[in-house]
Amino acid sequence: MLFTPDPHSYARPAQVQVRHLALDLQVDFSSRTLRGQATWQLTNHTGATELWLDARTLHIESVRLDGPTGEQTTFTLGADDPILGQPLSIMVRPDTKVVCIEYTTSPEAAALQWLMPEQTAGREQPFLFTQSQAILARTWIPCQDSPGVRFTYEARVQVPAHLLALMSAENPQQLDSTGTYTFRMEQPIPAYLMALAVGNVEFTPLSTRTGIYAEPVTLPSATHEFVDLEKMVGAAEELYGPYRWGRYDLLVLPPSFPFGGMENPRLTFVTPTILAGDRSLTSLVAHELAHSWSGNLVTNATWNDFWLNEGFTVYFERRIMERLYGRPYADMLQVLGHTGLLHTVEELGPTSPDTHLHLDLAGRDPDEGLTEIAYEKGDYLLLTLEKLVGREKLDSFIKEYFARFSFQSMDTISFVAYLRRELLAQEPGLEEQLQLETWVNGPGIPAVAPPVSSERFAAVELALQQWQRGTPAAALPTAEWSSHEWVHFLHGLPKSLPAAKLDELDATFGFTHSGNAEILSAWFPLALAAGYQPADEAMEQFLTKVGRRKFLTPIYKSLLAVPGGAERARDIYARARPNYHSVATTTFDAMVGQTA
Numbered sequence: 001m002l003f004t005p006d007p008h009s010y011a012r013p014a015q016v017q018v019r020h021l022a023l024d025l026q027v028d029f030s031s032r033t034l035r036g037q038a039t040w041q042l043t044n045h046t047g048a049t050e051l052w053l054d055a056r057t058l059h060i061e062s063v064r065l066d067g068p069t070g071e072q073t074t075f076t077l078g079a080d081d082p083i084l085g086q087p088l089s090i091m092v093r094p095d096t097k098v099v100c101i102e103y104t105t106s107p108e109a110a111a112l113q114w115l116m117p118e119q120t121a122g123r124e125q126p127f128l129f130t131q132s133q134a135i136l137a138r139t140w141i142p143c144q145d146s147p148g149v150r151f152t153y154e155a156r157v158q159v160p161a162h163l164l165a166l167m168s169a170e171n172p173q174q175l176d177s178t179g180t181y182t183f184r185m186e187q188p189i190p191a192y193l194m195a196l197a198v199g200n201v202e203f204t205p206l207s208t209r210t211g212i213y214a215e216p217v218t219l220p221s222a223t224h225e226f227v228d229l230e231k232m233v234g235a236a237e238e239l240y241g242p243y244r245w246g247r248y249d250l251l252v253l254p255p256s257f258p259f260g261g262m263e264n265p266r267l268t269f270v271t272p273t274i275l276a277g278d279r280s281l282t283s284l285v286a287h288e289l290a291h292s293w294s295g296n297l298v299t300n301a302t303w304n305d306f307w308l309n310e311g312f313t314v315y316f317e318r319r320i321m322e323r324l325y326g327r328p329y330a331d332m333l334q335v336l337g338h339t340g341l342l343h344t345v346e347e348l349g350p351t352s353p354d355t356h357l358h359l360d361l362a363g364r365d366p367d368e369g370l371t372e373i374a375y376e377k378g379d380y381l382l383l384t385l386e387k388l389v390g391r392e393k394l395d396s397f398i399k400e401y402f403a404r405f406s407f408q409s410m411d412t413i414s415f416v417a418y419l420r421r422e423l424l425a426q427e428p429g430l431e432e433q434l435q436l437e438t439w440v441n442g443p444g445i446p447a448v449a450p451p452v453s454s455e456r457f458a459a460v461e462l463a464l465q466q467w468q469r470g471t472p473a474a475a476l477p478t479a480e481w482s483s484h485e486w487v488h489f490l491h492g493l494p495k496s497l498p499a500a501k502l503d504e505l506d507a508t509f510g511f512t513h514s515g516n517a518e519i520l521s522a523w524f525p526l527a528l529a530a531g532y533q534p535a536d537e538a539m540e541q542f543l544t545k546v547g548r549r550k551f552l553t554p555i556y557k558s559l560l561a562v563p564g565g566a567e568r569a570r571d572i573y574a575r576a577r578p579n580y581h582s583v584a585t586t587t588f589d590a591m592v593g594q595t596a
Contacts, residue, residue, distance in 0.1 A: 003148050004301035004411045007362035008135050010078070010087035011144035015048040018144050019188075021153040027198050029126045029160065032107040032114045037068060038141055039100040040151075047094040054138035054145035056085025057106035063090050064100045073099070083365050085138050101142050110582040111136035113256060119579055120199065120254045121215045121272065125163060127199035129253055129269065131262060131583055134303050134366040137191035148301040148409040150188035157181050159198045166213060166251060168195040168264035173203040173211070185265065187245060188407050190299055195264035197251055206230055209243075214252035218272060222252045225275050226282065228324065232289055235323040240293055240316065240399045244406065248289065256547035258581040260284045263291030271548050273517035280483040281518060283321050283333055290316035293402045301411035303366035307357040308410055311378015312398070318379070331454040332484045334383075338452045339491070341376035345444055348373075355443045357381065358412040367583065380449055381439045387450045388433055389423065397423045416440060460485050464492045473508035483518050490522035499532045512538045521551040525558035528565070544576040549584045556591055566593070 003014050018040045025036035042051065055077060064070040078087040090099055105112065115127040130140060138145040157165045161179035164172065169183035204223045205211040207230035214222045233248050250268050252275070261284050262269040268288040274281040294312035314337065322330035348354050348371070357377055359369050386394045401418070416436065424431040438446045463476045481489075490511075506512050511523040512535045520542055527535035543555060556573070559565040573592045577585055 003146075004305075004409070006146040006148055006302045008084060008303055008366050009144065009146035009149075010052055010054050010084065011146055011149060012048075012050075012052045013144055013146070013149045015044070015046045016051045016092065017043045017045065017149065018053075018151050019043050021141075021143070021151055021155075023141065023153060023155040023157075025155070025196075026158045027128060027160075027165070029114065029128070032112070034105045034109075034112070034140055035103075037100055037102050038143070039067065039098060041098055042092070042096060044092070044094055044096065049092060049094065051090040051092050051096075051099060052144075053088040053090065053142045054085060054135070055088040055142045056080075056136075056138045057109055058088075058139070058142055059104045059106070060088065060142065061102040061104065063102075065092065065096050066098050068100045068102075070098070070100065083363075084135070088142055103142060105140050109139040111139045113581045115199075115254055115256060119256060122200055122217045125200035127197075127254055129197040129199075129257065130195050131258065131269075131581060132194050133192040133262065134370070135192070136582075137194050140196075141191070141194060143191045143194075145191045147190040147192055147299050147303065148411075150190055150299070150407060150409070152188050153183075153185050153194070155183040157183070157196065157198075162200070163198050164201050164213075166197045166201070166267055168193055168267050170246070171213075171249065171267060173205075187265065189265055189296065190409075193263070193265055193296060195262070195267065195269065197253070197267075197269070199254075201251065203249075209233070209247050211247075211249045212252065213249060213267075215254070218252050218275070221275050221277070222250070222272075225277070225279055226250060226285060228279070228282065229285065231324055232282075232286055232320055235320045236286075236289055236293070236316070239319055239323070239395065240402055243292060244297060245292055248292065250285065255545050256579045256581060258547050258549050258583040260548060260550060261288040263288045263295055265292070265296050273546060273548050273551065276483055276516045276518070278482065281516075283317060286320040286324075287313055287317040290320065297402055297407065298405045299409045301409040301414075303369055304359045304361055305410070305412045305415075306359065306366070306369050307374040307378040308412065308415055310374040311357070311382060314375050314379035315382040316398075328454065328456050329482075331452070332456050332482075332488070334452045335454045335457055336484060336488070337372070337376045337379065340372045341380065341445070344372040344376075350444045352443060357440045365586070367586070377439070377445065380445065383452075384439075384446075384449050385423075385434060388430060389427070393423070412440060456485060457488050460488050461492060464489055473504050478509070483516055486516075486519050487522050490519065490526065493526060495526070495529055497526060497530050499530045502527060502530050502532045503534070506532075506534065511535075517542075517546060517548070517551050521554055524555045528555075528558045528562050531562070540572055543572050544579060547580045547584055549587055552584065552588065553591075556588060560592070 020041040022039040025034045063073050063075045065073050074091045076089045080086050111130045111132050117124050120127045135145050137143055159165045159179050164175050165181040167183045169185040201213045202216050203213050210229045212222050245265050247266050250270050252272050253269055255272055257271045260271050274284050290313045295309040300306050300308045318330045318333050345355055355373050361369050435446045435448050524539045559569045569592050
């Protein structure tokens with residue numbers, strides 16, 4: 001079997017590869033640790049006598065061959081790298097089929113977020129959730145932590161009897177009084193899709209294969225928000241083939257979750273910040289659902305190939321939203337994404353190699369590749385291809401791509417060869433028109449990219465002009481606006497508006513006390529720049545309650561840019577940091593200049 005060399009893993013799967021995991025864990029909230037055994041079934045391709053795994057901040061107690069009662073073998077933890085952790089070398093025989101590793105996680109394990117009751121929505125019970133992407137699975141499971149290595153798994157997890165445990169697998173739908181839960185994932189997945197959550201959560205079904213898990217206080221609003229979940233799954237299947245994972249459920253996490261969503265198979269984790277009340281932010285769910293094909297089914301071989309996961313997913317997401325809510329709605333998403341892409345290119349620099357689709361992240365944290373380049377430039381390439389060959393041909397190509405490479409990994413070089421052979425070669429001159437090499441290995445946005453526009457945003461821009469020319473805010477035609485239109489309106493405002501003008505907008509539309517995080521993250525930077533003090537308290541509450549990095553970043557940046565803002569930012573961050581996941585604190589420790 002061929003494996004693309006992965007600069008972010010010590011594993012050597014071409015020699016000895018893991019293929020099935022039996023996990024047995026005890027969850028201890030008092031010590032903030034997981035303790036138990038990881039039993040790996042192996043395939044030895046070369047007769048090697050060493051198994052190489054990834055580990056980070058793990059205490060390895062013993063390793064046995066042939067199962068939990070087998071003979072002990074020697075193992076070595078190598079030098080600790082701040083990004084990669086440690087290589088775990090285990091001595092095996094050429095005929096060894098199973099190794100059993102007894103271990104305990106560290107209270108500082110970067111994938112694990114342990115929440116006190118007051119940090120949850122219900123404020124009564126503690127909560128644990130994992131975030132394994134990109135290379136954090138190794139902080140709670142000794143594993144071959146590369147997206148190019150797939151395995152099936154089963155698990156037994158012991159938790160406090162009053163809490164429910166869930167994984168990226170077949171899940172319970174109600175509490176077990178013993179606190180013991182068993183799980184099975186029969187489709188092979190990479191380690192970054194390993195997920196565990198433990199908390200006071202309940203379940204509501206939405207259809208025979210979809211449903212919502214959430215804290216009891218959150219469940220009613222979540223059920224209302226995601227009522228179209230089954231329609232989304234059906235729309236996705238109509239586009240690109242059958243859903244291959246059995247159930248598709250959502251778990252609404254506490255507010256400290258650092259991302260919008262995480263596409264864990266069978267159980268997408270989502271942030272409560274998308275509970276807008278009007279279902280206007282559910283494109284995030286369409287995005288995570290689309291990952292069931294692009295990412296989970298066909299996976300980037302390394303994090304240098306991350307655009308293969310995210311570019312396809314963004315394109316797919318918007319096709320789902322168009323099918324459900326119409327082309328004008330999807331066009332708004334496209335324009336918002338394009339705006340984000342332009343800002344990212346400007347921030348990174350138009351000639352930066354980090355604006356290439358195919359990245360070189362060796363020696364760096366792969367989280368540095370989690371930018372709009374992978375998402376929006378990847379989508380823009382597919383949008384350009386659609387313009388050149390037509391939707392019908394592109395849809396046929398994508399559907400076949402997912403079918404042919406199901407449960408496999410794909411690197412950029414192999415994908416480009418496949419695209420050339422199966423699509424571009426069918427029409428002379430097509431690759432030159434597309435400028436494929438410029439997209440993949442060139443900086444910025446190729447000139448061949450088609451323009452994007454939105455008729456609904458055009459109406460917003462007209463309203464913005466009317467307000468700037470003196471029309472009272474109350475007279476603007478905003479009654480039918482979605483969250484996206486409000487965000488576009490706020491982004492279109494001059495950055496140097498005086499506080500009096502913001503006061504008029506706030507008095508009319510109530511931005512400061514909006515329950516919509518997208519609106520707040522666009523409003524607070526304007527308020528900071530203007531010195532609009534009525535927003536100060538709400539901004540501080542937002543920063544200390546919400547952990548989603550996308551929303552926090554522009555606010556902290558704006559705070560740092562105003563006189564006296566650095567000291568204020570450090571003060572807020574010191575209070576807020578315990579509520580943030582390590583994925584977020586890694587970003588903000590550097591930005592704000594203060595660690596715990």
